[in-house]
Amino acid sequence: xxxxxxxxxxxxxxxxxxxxxxxxxxxxxxxxxxxxxxxxxxxxxxxxxxxxxxxxxxxxxxxxxxxxxxxxxxxxxxxxxxxxxxxxxxxxxxxxxxxxxxxxxxxxxxxxxxxxxxxxxxxxxxxxxxxxxxxxxxxxxxxxxxxxxxxxxxxxxxxxxxxxxxxxxxxxxxxxxxxxxxxxxxxxxxxxxxxxxxxxxxxxxxxxxxxxxxxxxxxxxxxxxxxxxxxxxxxxxxxxxxxxxxxxxxxxxxxxx
Numbered sequence: 257x258x259x260x261x262x263x264x265x266x267x268x269x270x271x272x273x274x275x276x277x278x279x280x281x282x283x284x285x286x287x288x289x290x291x292x293x294x295x296x297x298x299x300x301x302x303x304x305x306x307x308x309x310x311x312x313x314x315x316x317x318x319x320x321x322x323x324x325x326x327x328x329x330x331x332x333x334x335x336x337x338x339x340x341x342x343x344x345x346x347x348x349x350x351x352x353x354x355x356x357x358x359x360x361x362x363x364x365x366x367x368x369x370x371x372x373x374x375x376x377x378x379x380x381x382x383x384x385x386x387x388x389x390x391x392x393x394x395x396x397x398x399x400x401x402x403x404x405x406x407x408x409x410x411x412x413x414x415x416x417x418x419x420x421x422x423x424x425x426x427x428x429x430x431x432x433x434x435x436x437x438x439x440x441x442x443x444x445x446x447x448x449x450x451x452x453x454x455x456x457x458x459x460x461x462x463x464x465x466x467x468x469x470x471x472x473x474x475x476x477x478x479x480x481x482x483x484x485x486x487x488x489x490x491x492x493x494x495x496x497x498x499x500x501x502x503x504x505x506x507x508x509x510x511x512x513x
Contacts, residue, residue, distance in 0.1 A: 264289070265296040267355060268340070271316045273304035273331040278339035282348050284310060297349035298377060299336060301356050304329040333361065334368050341371045353377065356496070359392050366396065375399045379496045380455060381407040381446070382425060382489035394454070402455040405446055408495060425489075434482050440473075447473035449486045 266289075272281040282297065306327035308316035320327040343349040353375035354365065366372065376393050380386060380402035393400045407425045425431055426442040435442045443459075447470060450457050459470045478486075 263295045264291065266294050267298045267300040269315065270301055270303045270305040271308045273329055273336045274307060275335045275339040277307055278336065279342065282343055293347055294349045296351045296353060296375060297343060298353045298355045299340065302333060302361050304331040333365060337365060337369060344371055359389055362392060373398055375401055377401040377403060379404045379494060380450060381405055382486050383407050383491050383493040385487055385490040400455050402450045402457050404496065405450055405457050405459055406443065430485065438476055440476060441469060444469060444473040448476065448478055449483060452478055452483060
């Protein structure tokens with residue numbers, strides 16, 4: 257396999273947002289991978305936390321002490337983005353982008369960005385459609401990548417109660433009915449719904465049969481009526497937010513950030 261045949265993406269974690277921390281951690285990540293550059297490098301969350309040296313703990317996680325203490329960094333998104341732009345200039349990243357940003361922060365970043373984000377990666381599934389954010393990205397020429405395309409299924413393993421209580425989308429009667437109509441799997445219907453709405457998808461699997469099934473989701477088209485039906489599932493339910501993975505004492509700060 258040639259390097260140019262692969263598209264490798266990585267992310268900047270919250271504890272490395274200070275401008276002087278960005279390049280060193282990227283070089284560490286590249287060394288870990290045995291690579292000279294990333295094709296795409298993203299800011300993981302618009303949340304800046306105090307630096308944790310990799311020699312102390314790596315990956316550092318959310319907590320400064322590795323247990324429960326949250327410490328903020330004073331790094332601004334502008335400071336972080338300027339350092340991200342430096343990665344492109346030095347050939348460490350071909351493209352740079354953002355993840356888990358909402359509209360206000362995207363607009364703010366665009367005010368000072370010399371290199372506009374190539375990609376916005378967001379949680380996106382029928383329970384969280386985020387149409388206005390998609391409209392913004394399209395207007396600004398920012399490609400959108402959807403993660404957690406199957407909704408709560410990605411978060412049940414973390415025992416998140418609001419995910420556990422919801423019927424998995426791939427088991428929903430309406431989704432299954434649409435899948436039967438096209439002779440497809442429910443998972444393929446969910447993926448095709450996203451791609452027909454103009455999004456890139458990144459479903460994860462280590463099983464060859466599932467990877468082949470995911471790729472085959474591009475082999476058919478849903479009707480506009482069926483797309484509208486699935487879009488109608490929208491409840492504004494977000495599973496991947498800091499308050500779902502951090503102690504309650506940290507929630508107010510992280511949500512405000």
